[in-house]
Amino acid sequence: MRSLNIYTAIFTILLSTCAFKIATESQWQSKLVHIKSDGSLTYTPDEKGNQIPDFSYVGYHHGNTQIPEVKVVKSIAPDGTNDQQIIQQAIDEVSKLQPDKNGIRGAILLKRGIYKIPGTLQLQAGGVVLRGEGDQKEGTRLIATGKGQRSLLKINGQGKPASVEKTRTNITNNYVGTGSFSVNVQNASQFHAGDQVILYYPGSQNWISDLKMDQIEARKGTKQWQAEEYNLAFQREITKIEGDKLWLDNPVVMEINPKYTAAQVYAYTFSGRISESGVENIYFESEFQGDTDEDHGWIAIDFNNIENGWVRNITAVHFGYAAVSLGSQAKNITVRDSRCLDPKSIITGSRRYSFNNDGQLNLFMNMETTYGRHDYVTGAKTLGPNVFFNGKTRQSQSDIGPHHRWAVGTLYDNIDTDGDIDIQDRGNYGSGHGWSGVTQILWNCKAKRAAVQSPWVSGLNYAIGLQGQKYPGRFTDRPDGFWEGQNKRNLNPSSLYLAQLAARKK
Structure with a gap:
C-alpha cells in the first residue's frame, strides 16, 4: 500500500470539494460536519456545546511539516x-x-x-x-x-513528564465542550505562548459511579475502576493567551464538567524524550x-x-x-x-495488535493487515486526538477499535475490515475492561458489523457513514451511540481527517 502520500491525498480531497460545487445528487453530508463549496468546514454543536473535534493536528509536527529525506551518513551491509x-x-x-x-x-x-x-x-x-x-x-x-x-x-x-513548580492552576469554566481549543484558568500569568502544558483531569469517585465502572459484574480477576487510577493528563502546547484564557494546539476531546473533575492546567518538561528519529523501507x-x-x-x-x-x-x-x-x-x-501480515501466536488476549497506539497525537495512515485480532487499536487511557486513516484488514480474528479502560478522542477514518468494529462497554472482559472509550468516531468505515455505544456520562461515540451491520455488542442495554447514514454511500467529505487538514491549510 504505497499509493497515497499526504499531499496527493489533500489534492484529492480538494478535487472532491470542487466536485461538490456541482452537487451530485448521490452525495450526502453529516448533520454534525458540513463542508462548504470552498472547502471550509462548519460544525454543529449539541445542546451542551460539544462538537466533533478537529483531528488534523496529529502526527509528525502536527502535519505541518513533511517527513524529511535525511542524508545518509553511514552505510552498512x-x-x-x-x-x-x-x-x-x-x-x-x-x-x-x-x-x-x-x-x-x-x-x-x-x-x-x-x-x-x-x-x-x-x-x-x-x-x-x-x-x-x-x-x-x-x-x-x-x-x-x-x-x-x-x-x-x-x-x-528516557524519563517521564515532570510538572513545573508553581504553574498549576484551576480551570474556571462552568463547562468546556468537546472540540474547544481554549480554557479559562484562575491564573494565566505564569504561562507563555509555546509552553508545553498538561490539561489535567483528576479522577473522581462520582464519575466512576455514574459510569457504573464500580459495578462491573465480577468474575475471577475483575477489578472495579478506582478514581486514583483515572487521572488523565492530555499533553498540549499553548498557542496564545488572552487574559486568563489559554488557547491550545489541539482540542479538548472529552468534556470538562466540574461535576466530575476539578480540571487544571500546568506546565511540564520532558528532558529525556527524543525526537526526529525514524524507520523507513525495511522488511x-x-x-x-x-x-x-x-x-x-x-x-x-x-x-x-x-x-x-x-x-x-x-x-x-x-x-x-x-x-x-x-x-x-x-x-x-x-x-x-x-x-502487518500473518502473525504467529495463539489467538487470544494480548496478541496480534497489528498497529497499536497508547500515545497521544499520533497518526496511522495507509495500513494493511492480515490475520490480526485488534488491528488498529488503543489501550487503557489512550488520550487523543489520535487518528487511524485508510486501513485495510482481511481475515480479521477479532475487532478493531478502542480496546479497554477509556481511550479518549480517536478517529477511525476509512477503515475497511472483514471483521467487527466495536466501541462499547466491554464489562468484565480481561480484568474489567469496562467502557472502552469516549469521543470515538467511525467515519466512512466498512465492517462486517459494528457496535457503537455511548457511555452513561462524559460524551458520545459516533458511527457516521458506516457500511455494515449494526449489532448490540456485549450488552443490549447500553446507551446507543450517534448513528448517521448507515449503509448510505457517498459521504462528503469522504475523509474527515483529510478534509480537516485541507480546511486549516487553506
Missing part, C-alpha cells in the same frame, strides 16, 4: 554472522554525531540483504534514521532469529516454529518516550504482537504506508 552488532555499532556511532539545527544527525543505510537479529536493537538518540532498500523480501530484510518474546527494534528515550520478519508459537519475535518496531518521529514503508511478517507499537509517551508520531 550484512555479513550473516554479526548483523546485530554491525547495526548496533552504526546506531551508536551516528547517535554521537552533533545534530543540526533541526535535531537531525543522519540516516544509516542498511543495504539490501538479510540481517539476522537474535536480540533487540536499541536506538536511544534523536535525529537518527534507519533506512533500508525496500520492504520486500528482496530488499532490506531484518529477521528476529531464534527464541524469545521481544521487540526487534526499540526506539526509546521485518520473525522466525517461528508453528502457527501457535509464542516464543519468538513479538514486536517489530517499538516506540516510546519520543515525539515527532516516524515509520514509513515497512512490512512486518510473523510477529506475535505488532508491526508498530507506540507507548504511552510516544507523541506526534506518523506511521504510514505499512503492513
Whole structure:
C-alpha cells in the first residue's frame, strides 16, 4: 500500500470539494460536519456545546511539516554472522554525531540483504534514521532469529513528564465542550505562548459511579475502576493567551464538567524524550516454529518516550504482537504506508495488535493487515486526538477499535475490515475492561458489523457513514451511540481527517 502520500491525498480531497460545487445528487453530508463549496468546514454543536473535534493536528509536527529525506551518513551491509552488532555499532556511532539545527544527525543505510537479529536493537538518540532498500523480501530484510518474546527494534528515550513548580492552576469554566481549543484558568500569568502544558483531569469517585465502572459484574480477576487510577493528563502546547484564557494546539476531546473533575492546567518538561528519529523501507520478519508459537519475535518496531518521529514503508511478517507499537509517551508520531501480515501466536488476549497506539497525537495512515485480532487499536487511557486513516484488514480474528479502560478522542477514518468494529462497554472482559472509550468516531468505515455505544456520562461515540451491520455488542442495554447514514454511500467529505487538514491549510 504505497499509493497515497499526504499531499496527493489533500489534492484529492480538494478535487472532491470542487466536485461538490456541482452537487451530485448521490452525495450526502453529516448533520454534525458540513463542508462548504470552498472547502471550509462548519460544525454543529449539541445542546451542551460539544462538537466533533478537529483531528488534523496529529502526527509528525502536527502535519505541518513533511517527513524529511535525511542524508545518509553511514552505510552498512550484512555479513550473516554479526548483523546485530554491525547495526548496533552504526546506531551508536551516528547517535554521537552533533545534530543540526533541526535535531537531525543522519540516516544509516542498511543495504539490501538479510540481517539476522537474535536480540533487540536499541536506538536511544534523536535525529537518527534507519533506512533500508525496500520492504520486500528482496530488499532490506531484518529477521528476529531464534527464541524469545521481544521487540526487534526499540526506539526509546528516557524519563517521564515532570510538572513545573508553581504553574498549576484551576480551570474556571462552568463547562468546556468537546472540540474547544481554549480554557479559562484562575491564573494565566505564569504561562507563555509555546509552553508545553498538561490539561489535567483528576479522577473522581462520582464519575466512576455514574459510569457504573464500580459495578462491573465480577468474575475471577475483575477489578472495579478506582478514581486514583483515572487521572488523565492530555499533553498540549499553548498557542496564545488572552487574559486568563489559554488557547491550545489541539482540542479538548472529552468534556470538562466540574461535576466530575476539578480540571487544571500546568506546565511540564520532558528532558529525556527524543525526537526526529525514524524507520523507513525495511522488511521485518520473525522466525517461528508453528502457527501457535509464542516464543519468538513479538514486536517489530517499538516506540516510546519520543515525539515527532516516524515509520514509513515497512512490512512486518510473523510477529506475535505488532508491526508498530507506540507507548504511552510516544507523541506526534506518523506511521504510514505499512503492513502487518500473518502473525504467529495463539489467538487470544494480548496478541496480534497489528498497529497499536497508547500515545497521544499520533497518526496511522495507509495500513494493511492480515490475520490480526485488534488491528488498529488503543489501550487503557489512550488520550487523543489520535487518528487511524485508510486501513485495510482481511481475515480479521477479532475487532478493531478502542480496546479497554477509556481511550479518549480517536478517529477511525476509512477503515475497511472483514471483521467487527466495536466501541462499547466491554464489562468484565480481561480484568474489567469496562467502557472502552469516549469521543470515538467511525467515519466512512466498512465492517462486517459494528457496535457503537455511548457511555452513561462524559460524551458520545459516533458511527457516521458506516457500511455494515449494526449489532448490540456485549450488552443490549447500553446507551446507543450517534448513528448517521448507515449503509448510505457517498459521504462528503469522504475523509474527515483529510478534509480537516485541507480546511486549516487553506
